[in-house]
Structures are given as structure tokens and as C-alpha cells.
Amino acid sequence: MxxxxxxxxxxxxxxxxxxxxxxxxxxxxxxxxxxxxxxxxxxxxxxxxxxxxxxxxxxxxxxxxxxxxxxxxxxxxxxxxxxxxxxxxxxxxxxxxxxxxxxxxxxxxPKRISEFEISDRVSYEYVKLPKNISSLAIYGGGDIAFDGALKAFESGVKPEIFIRSEHPRALPKLIEETRNRKIPLHLKTPIREVRNHEGRLIIVTSEGEEREFDALLIAIGRxxxxxxxxxxxxxxxxxxxxxxxxxxxxxxxxxxxxxxxxxxxxxxxxxx
The missing domain is CATH 3.50.50.60 (FAD/NAD(P)-binding domain)
Structure with a gap:
């Protein structure tokens, strides 16, 4: 046999x-x-x-x-x-x-940004983010970024999306759902730096603006x-x-x- x-x-x-x-x-x-x-x-x-x-x-x-x-x-x-x-x-x-x-x-x-990987509050997947967050910065303009924003919103987390380009790459359906929920979209706004501050994250944009969030989801491609x-x-x-x-x-x-x-x-x- x-x-x-x-x-x-x-x-x-x-x-x-x-x-x-x-x-x-x-x-x-x-x-x-x-x-x-x-x-x-x-x-x-x-x-x-x-x-x-x-x-x-x-x-x-x-x-x-x-x-x-x-x-x-x-x-x-x-x-x-x-x-x-x-x-x-x-x-x-x-x-x-x-x-x-x-x-x-x-x-x-994921395509990584190693200099942003400063704590466990920075993740490339939504399901790996800390559970006790109330605000979330999302860096990227594709489906994973917009999926993350919608999941966060439905979980009571306040998301904001930062996109390097002028136009998101996500599915039109996801973009529409995000806009219907009035989730902030920051177009042409690259993130330049990420810093720790008293258990939270400081997000610094290319224009020098500083914003504070509980966590960061990086979704710039795979x-x-x-x-x-x-x-x-x-x-x-x-x-x-x-x-x-x-x-x-x-x-x-x-x-x-x-x-x-x-x-x-x-x-x-x-x-x-």
C-alpha cells in the first residue's frame, strides 16, 4: 500500500x-x-x-x-x-x-514605520490595539484604515483618520459610511512624529500640529x-x-x- x-x-x-x-x-x-x-x-x-x-x-x-x-x-x-x-x-x-x-x-x-513603534499603543491591526482606549488616530487611506475607524466608532472610541494624499484609496462604501458618522478625515496630512506622554500618544503632523490620542493604528499598505x-x-x-x-x-x-x-x-x- x-x-x-x-x-x-x-x-x-x-x-x-x-x-x-x-x-x-x-x-x-x-x-x-x-x-x-x-x-x-x-x-x-x-x-x-x-x-x-x-x-x-x-x-x-x-x-x-x-x-x-x-x-x-x-x-x-x-x-x-x-x-x-x-x-x-x-x-x-x-x-x-x-x-x-x-x-x-x-x-x-504591514508596511511598517519602525520609528513610530514606541509602545503597545501603536498597532498595525485594530484587533491588537489596547482595549481601554477612548480616542484613536489612524494613519492611512485604504480599506484597513477605514474599517478600523468604523469599528472604533461602533465601540464608542473617537477615531480620526490622517491621510498623506488628497484622496482616500478605500472603497467608496467605506468612505461614505465614515463621512455619514462625521469621523474626521485629515487629508494631505502626513504624520511626522509620535511621542509618549503620560501613558498617551502625541501625534505630530507634517505641519507641526500636535494632537493627543490613546492609540495609533498604522495602515499605510501591506x-x-x-x-x-x-x-x-x-x-x-x-x-x-x-x-x-x-x-x-x-x-x-x-x-x-x-x-x-x-x-x-x-x-x-x-x-x-
């Missing part, structure tokens, strides 16, 4: 979990590696309302549903950060793992988040979701990618 193939999926967001769930339907088990919380970046979404047939939900609600699917289907999750990939081997922070087929669904990482890859035979390695389409970060695309990757593996195994 041919030995069972070892299928590994790196990343437990919508792409990786969609792949694992589709494989499970065919009786094929996969091992999923995740270093953080289930759901990935989708946890930060204010609302997800662009997927046909799915009711409008917050990103945190979707992450909770993904966690339930993991438990119902008995998916195996290993808590480790995969740092590098070679032919047939994953190297993590905790251990090494063999694979026959590999799916990389590691999403994206890039693909891939481990080091030193693989000769790429025929059994698939990169999917946001890691493969950094400019098209949509959950619907990630889900489709995951299902497609699963079908490809099933085909290679001779099952479809």
Missing part, C-alpha cells in the same frame, strides 16, 4: 481553511500551521458584505465561524511559525515538519508575507490567497483559491 501523503497548509485564514475543509470532504487530512489567531487579517474587517449568498457579518464573527468549522471537522492545527521551506521540509520556530504537498496561505504583512522559500520542485507547492494576490485582498478570492488548491491536490492524488 502506498504511504499516506503528508499535506501541509501554512496559514489558518479563509484561504488555508477553505483548502483544508475541501480536502476533508474528500476524506483527505491536512495539517495546518498558524502562529496567531484563527482567521488572519479578516478579523479586522468592520463588515464583510461582498460575498454572494453570505449574510453581512463582521470580521470577528467570521473568524468565530471558522473556529467552529475547525472544531466540527476535527482539523489539525499546529501552533508554530513556519520560517523557511525546502523540498519536502518545513522549518518552524519550534520544530521541523515533512510534507508531500504544501499550500502556502500566509497572507500579508506586502506579501512569505517564509523563506528554497524549493527546486515547485510542482507540489501552491501559494494562494492574499500571499499570491497582494493587490486583490478579498475573502471571496481567498476562499476560491483555497478550494482550487484542494482540487488540484485531489487531482494529483488521483481522486478527481
Amino acid at each position: 502506498e504511504p499516506k501523503k503528508r499535506i501541509c497548509i501554512v496559514g489558518a485564514g479563509p484561504a488555508g481553511l477553505s483548502c483544508a475543509l475541501m480536502l476533508k470532504r474528500y476524506g483527505i487530512s491536512a495539517t495546518i500551521f498558524e502562529k496567531e489567531e484563527i482567521g488572519g487579517l479578516i478579523r479586522n474587517a468592520w463588515r464583510v458584505e461582498n460575498i454572494p449568498l453570505m449574510p453581512v457579518r463582521s470580521g470577528e464573527e467570521i473568524a468565530a465561524e471558522l473556529q467552529k468549522l475547525i472544531e466540527i471537522n476535527g482539523l489539525e492545527i499546529i501552533r508554530d511559525e513556519i520560517l523557511s521551506i525546502e523540498d519536502g521540509k518545513l522549518s518552524g520556530a519550534k520544530d521541523e515538519y515533512p510534507y508531500d504537498f504544501l499550500v502556502i496561505a500566509t497572507g500579508t504583512r 506586502v506579501e508575507n512569505l517564509p523563506r522559500i528554497n524549493v527546486v520542485d515547485l510542482s507540489r507547492v501552491l501559494i494562494i490567497g492574499d500571499a499570491a494576490h497582494v493587490n486583490y485582498r478579498q475573502m471571496s478570492i481567498a476562499i476560491g483559491d483555497g478550494i482550487k488548491a484542494a482540487m488540484r491536490i485531489i487531482e494529483l492524488l488521483g481522486g478527481a
Whole structure:
């Protein structure tokens, strides 16, 4: 009898979990590696309302549903950060793992401003901000920035958005929702400096204006988040979701990618 193939999926967001769930339907088990919380970046979404047939939900609600699917289907999750990939081997922070087929669904990482990272009150994800804040500065003009502003507003936090350019890049729907709530938008207002002051943050704009906030969310863009890859035979390695389409970060695309990757593996195994 041919030995069972070892299928590994790196990343437990919508792409990786969609792949694992589709494989499970065919009786094929996969091992999923995740270093953080289930759901990935989708946890930060204010609302997800662009997927046909799915009711409008917050990103945190979707992450909770993904966690339930993991438990119902008995998916195996290993808590480790995969740092590098070679032919047939994953190297993590905790251990090494063999694979026959590999799916990389590691999403994206933020463009950082290291000089602003002065305390835990500065974050690149809304869900990682301190819980006891009443005011929030947001730096960026894309979907993540506006999602953060709307989530803050609904939580009773007073947000203000600082944007370097004259025009926000976010979805028109998000911009409209933000303006309807009269959330301040500071256009053409780069942040020049961030300082600590008695447990709060001083935000200094390019014009020298100083404003005080409880926290800062930096959302100036994202890039693909891939481990080091030193693989000769790429025929059994698939990169999917946001890691493969950094400019098209949509959950619907990630889900489709995951299902497609699963079908490809099933085909290679001779099952479809």
C-alpha cells in the first residue's frame, strides 16, 4: 500500500481553511500551521458584505465561524511559525515538519514605520490595539484604515483618520459610511512624529500640529508575507490567497483559491 501523503497548509485564514475543509470532504487530512489567531487579517474587517449568498457579518464573527468549522471537522492545527521551506521540509520556530504537498496561505504583512513603534499603543491591526482606549488616530487611506475607524466608532472610541494624499484609496462604501458618522478625515496630512506622554500618544503632523490620542493604528499598505522559500520542485507547492494576490485582498478570492488548491491536490492524488 502506498504511504499516506503528508499535506501541509501554512496559514489558518479563509484561504488555508477553505483548502483544508475541501480536502476533508474528500476524506483527505491536512495539517495546518498558524502562529496567531484563527482567521488572519479578516478579523479586522468592520463588515464583510461582498460575498454572494453570505449574510453581512463582521470580521470577528467570521473568524468565530471558522473556529467552529475547525472544531466540527476535527482539523489539525499546529501552533508554530513556519520560517523557511525546502523540498519536502518545513522549518518552524519550534520544530521541523515533512510534507508531500504544501499550500502556502500566509497572507500579508504591514508596511511598517519602525520609528513610530514606541509602545503597545501603536498597532498595525485594530484587533491588537489596547482595549481601554477612548480616542484613536489612524494613519492611512485604504480599506484597513477605514474599517478600523468604523469599528472604533461602533465601540464608542473617537477615531480620526490622517491621510498623506488628497484622496482616500478605500472603497467608496467605506468612505461614505465614515463621512455619514462625521469621523474626521485629515487629508494631505502626513504624520511626522509620535511621542509618549503620560501613558498617551502625541501625534505630530507634517505641519507641526500636535494632537493627543490613546492609540495609533498604522495602515499605510501591506506586502506579501512569505517564509523563506528554497524549493527546486515547485510542482507540489501552491501559494494562494492574499500571499499570491497582494493587490486583490478579498475573502471571496481567498476562499476560491483555497478550494482550487484542494482540487488540484485531489487531482494529483488521483481522486478527481
